[in-house]
Amino acid sequence: MQQNNGLDKNQLISFALFSMILIGAMFYFQNKQAKDQQLKDAQNKTAVTQKAPVNNAKPAIVTNLNDSVKTASIQQIELKNKELTLAISTLGGQISTVQLNEYKAYNKKTDVNDKPLLIFDKNNSSYGFQFKDKSGKFFNTKDLVFSPVQNGNSVTMQTTVNGATIQFIYTLLDKYIVDFNVKTQGLSQLVSDQKADFIWNYNVRGMEKGRSQEQTHTEFNYTFNDYKSFDYDGRTTMEEPKENLNWLAVKQQFFSAVIEPQKGFKNSKGSQEMIEEGEFLKKFNFNGQVDLANNELNEDFKWYFMPLDLPMLKSYDKNFDELLPLGWSFIGTLNRWFFIPMYNLITSWGLAAGWVIFLMTIIVKIILSPVMFKQHKLSAMMKVIRPEIDAVNEKNKGADAMKKQQETMAVYRKAGVNQMAGCLPGLIQVPIFYALFRFFPNMIDLRGKSFWFAKDLTAYDDVIKLPFHIPFLQDHLSIFAIACTVVILIYTIMTAGNMQQPTQEGMPNMKVLMYIFPVTFLFFLNTSASGLSWYYFVSNAINILIILVIKYWILDEKKIHAQIQQNKTKGPKPEGKFQKRMREMMEKAQEQQKVQNTGKKK
Structure with a gap:
C-alpha cells in the first residue's frame, strides 16, 4: 500500500537543491568573513519572527538567487484572527500552515473531534509561480527564499532573482479570506514568455472519522464563465484547456481550500491520486496559467480556507455554494x-x-x-x-x-x-x-x-x-x-x-x-x-x-x-393511457409471436 510521509517528490528535490546551495555558500564565504558579518548584522535588524513586533524596515535586496539563499534563514511569520491562524514561510514566500480556530479535527485515539484542524501543515502544500527565462530554463518561486516585513495582519515577502524583484503581499481578512497580491519589477528583462504557471501540489489531510466517506467527498471543484458555470472532478484528471477558471478549489467533506485569481487561470489541468492509508487522503496537483502584462506579473489573488456552511458560502456571491454537494437539479x-x-x-x-x-x-x-x-x-x-x-x-x-x-x-x-x-x-x-x-x-x-x-x-x-x-x-x-x-x-x-x-x-x-x-x-x-x-x-x-x-x-x-x-x-373502468399502451404492446407482441410460430410450422 502507498505510504505518505508528508513530502512529495517535488518537495524532496527542492530540499536537496536547497541543501546543496547552503553547502556551496559555506565554502564561498570562508574567505569573506567580514562581509558575511556585515550582511548578518543587516539581516538581524530586518528579520521578523512569529512573535516579533511590527517592523517597518525595508527588506534587504539581493542580486541573485544564491545571495537570497545565503542571506536569509527560513522563518515562519504568523498572522491570526478569530477564524484563522496562518504561518507564512520565507521559503517560497508561501502559506505553510492554515488552522481553522473555531473547528476541531477527528482524533482517532479519543474518538472525538479534539485535534487542531490544520488544512496546511507539515509541508503538505507547496505552491508557486513558474517562469521560463530567456535561456529556456525554468525557475519557480517556491524554491526561492524571501525576506519578510510584517505590519499587523499583513506581511510583505520580497526576493530578487538576477536583478528582478518579486513581492508577495499577504493580508489576513475576515470571513476566512487571505488577500494574496503578487508584484514584480524587472522580470521583463529575465523572462521570454507572456505567461507564468501557477503550480500547486497538495496532499489533503483527513479531518473526519469516516475515511472512505471523506475520500469520496474530496475532489477538485472550479467555476468559470464569470462565476456562472460550475464543474467538479473526483476521479483522476481535470482538464480545462478552453475555459478561464474564476476559482479552483480542493474540497473536502466539510472544508475547502480555494485559490481565486483576479484574471482567472487559463489552460488548467490537474491530477489526483488516492492515498490508501495514513493521515492523508488524496494527492492533488494543479497547473494553471496566468497572463503577464509587458512580461511582468502584477495580479491580485485571494485564498479562502473555509468551512462549507451554506449561508456563509452564499454570502460571497461567487458561486461558492456549489461546493456543498447537495445533489443535482x-x-x-x-x-x-x-x-x-x-x-x-x-x-x-x-x-x-x-x-x-x-x-x-x-x-x-x-x-x-x-x-x-x-x-x-x-x-x-x-x-x-x-x-x-x-x-x-x-x-x-x-x-x-x-x-x-x-x-x-x-x-x-x-x-x-x-x-x-x-x-x-x-x-x-x-x-x-x-x-x-x-x-x-x-x-x-x-x-x-x-x-x-x-x-x-x-x-x-x-x-x-x-x-x-x-x-x-x-x-x-x-x-x-x-x-x-x-x-x-x-x-x-x-x-x-x-x-x-x-x-x-x-x-x-x-x-x-x-x-x-x-x-x-x-x-x-x-x-x-x-x-x-x-x-x-x-x-x-x-x-x-x-x-x-x-x-x-x-x-x-x-x-x-x-x-x-x-x-x-x-x-371495467376506462383504461388509462399507460394501461392502454401496455395492452396494445402486449397484443402486438402476441400477434408477432403467432406469425413466428406459423412460419416455423411451415
Missing part, C-alpha cells in the same frame, strides 16, 4: 428549500440533533401519508382478489406468458385495481432518499453532534468493533445500521405477502430478492452517516405502525371485497 432544490430550512427551524427549538432528525422524519411521513394510504389500500385490494388471480394462472398453466398476462390484467381492470398506482410511493421515495443521502454527510451543523451511542451523526457509529476486517463492512458494526436493517426486513416481510409469485419458469422470485435487499442495505449503511441510518430506522418503524393501523383500524377487507364486487357489476 431537483435533489439539490429539495435539500436547499425543504430539508435544510426544516432542519434549521426544528433546531431553533433547542432540541438535540437526533430528535431533530426524528421530527423531520415524522413531518415527511405526514406529508406522504395520502400517498402511503393509497399504496396500502391497493395492497389490501390485491390481497382480496388474489384467489381470482391464482385461478387465472391455474387455468392458463399451459398457455403462453403473454396470454396469461393479458387475462391477469383483465381481472385487475374489472376489479378496478390499478397496479401502476402502487409504483408511485416508491418513485416518490427515490428523490427523498438520494436527497437525504446528500444531506446527512454534508450538513456541517450536524458535524460532531452526538446522539445516544453515535458520537458524530455525520459519521458511522462503531460501538461494536471487530477484531478483523470484512470487505465493505470494514472493522466494525454500526448499531444504527443494524437496527435500520432489522426494521426494513420486518417491513418487507409484512408487505411481501401480497406480492404475486412468478408464473413462468426462469422468472426471478421477487419475494426472495426483497428479503435479500435489507441485508445488502447493511453493507451500505455500515460506513455511512449514522444520521442517515437513524432517519431510515425511524422512517421504516413508522411504516410498520402505519401498516398495522391501516390494517386493523382503517381498512376493512370485507368492505373492500364488497367494493370490488360492485366494481365488477359496473364493468
Whole structure:
C-alpha cells in the first residue's frame, strides 16, 4: 500500500537543491568573513519572527538567487484572527500552515473531534509561480527564499532573482479570506514568455472519522464563465484547456481550500491520486496559467480556507455554494428549500440533533401519508382478489406468458385495481432518499453532534468493533445500521405477502430478492452517516405502525371485497393511457409471436 510521509517528490528535490546551495555558500564565504558579518548584522535588524513586533524596515535586496539563499534563514511569520491562524514561510514566500480556530479535527485515539484542524501543515502544500527565462530554463518561486516585513495582519515577502524583484503581499481578512497580491519589477528583462504557471501540489489531510466517506467527498471543484458555470472532478484528471477558471478549489467533506485569481487561470489541468492509508487522503496537483502584462506579473489573488456552511458560502456571491454537494437539479432544490430550512427551524427549538432528525422524519411521513394510504389500500385490494388471480394462472398453466398476462390484467381492470398506482410511493421515495443521502454527510451543523451511542451523526457509529476486517463492512458494526436493517426486513416481510409469485419458469422470485435487499442495505449503511441510518430506522418503524393501523383500524377487507364486487357489476373502468399502451404492446407482441410460430410450422 502507498505510504505518505508528508513530502512529495517535488518537495524532496527542492530540499536537496536547497541543501546543496547552503553547502556551496559555506565554502564561498570562508574567505569573506567580514562581509558575511556585515550582511548578518543587516539581516538581524530586518528579520521578523512569529512573535516579533511590527517592523517597518525595508527588506534587504539581493542580486541573485544564491545571495537570497545565503542571506536569509527560513522563518515562519504568523498572522491570526478569530477564524484563522496562518504561518507564512520565507521559503517560497508561501502559506505553510492554515488552522481553522473555531473547528476541531477527528482524533482517532479519543474518538472525538479534539485535534487542531490544520488544512496546511507539515509541508503538505507547496505552491508557486513558474517562469521560463530567456535561456529556456525554468525557475519557480517556491524554491526561492524571501525576506519578510510584517505590519499587523499583513506581511510583505520580497526576493530578487538576477536583478528582478518579486513581492508577495499577504493580508489576513475576515470571513476566512487571505488577500494574496503578487508584484514584480524587472522580470521583463529575465523572462521570454507572456505567461507564468501557477503550480500547486497538495496532499489533503483527513479531518473526519469516516475515511472512505471523506475520500469520496474530496475532489477538485472550479467555476468559470464569470462565476456562472460550475464543474467538479473526483476521479483522476481535470482538464480545462478552453475555459478561464474564476476559482479552483480542493474540497473536502466539510472544508475547502480555494485559490481565486483576479484574471482567472487559463489552460488548467490537474491530477489526483488516492492515498490508501495514513493521515492523508488524496494527492492533488494543479497547473494553471496566468497572463503577464509587458512580461511582468502584477495580479491580485485571494485564498479562502473555509468551512462549507451554506449561508456563509452564499454570502460571497461567487458561486461558492456549489461546493456543498447537495445533489443535482431537483435533489439539490429539495435539500436547499425543504430539508435544510426544516432542519434549521426544528433546531431553533433547542432540541438535540437526533430528535431533530426524528421530527423531520415524522413531518415527511405526514406529508406522504395520502400517498402511503393509497399504496396500502391497493395492497389490501390485491390481497382480496388474489384467489381470482391464482385461478387465472391455474387455468392458463399451459398457455403462453403473454396470454396469461393479458387475462391477469383483465381481472385487475374489472376489479378496478390499478397496479401502476402502487409504483408511485416508491418513485416518490427515490428523490427523498438520494436527497437525504446528500444531506446527512454534508450538513456541517450536524458535524460532531452526538446522539445516544453515535458520537458524530455525520459519521458511522462503531460501538461494536471487530477484531478483523470484512470487505465493505470494514472493522466494525454500526448499531444504527443494524437496527435500520432489522426494521426494513420486518417491513418487507409484512408487505411481501401480497406480492404475486412468478408464473413462468426462469422468472426471478421477487419475494426472495426483497428479503435479500435489507441485508445488502447493511453493507451500505455500515460506513455511512449514522444520521442517515437513524432517519431510515425511524422512517421504516413508522411504516410498520402505519401498516398495522391501516390494517386493523382503517381498512376493512370485507368492505373492500364488497367494493370490488360492485366494481365488477359496473364493468371495467376506462383504461388509462399507460394501461392502454401496455395492452396494445402486449397484443402486438402476441400477434408477432403467432406469425413466428406459423412460419416455423411451415
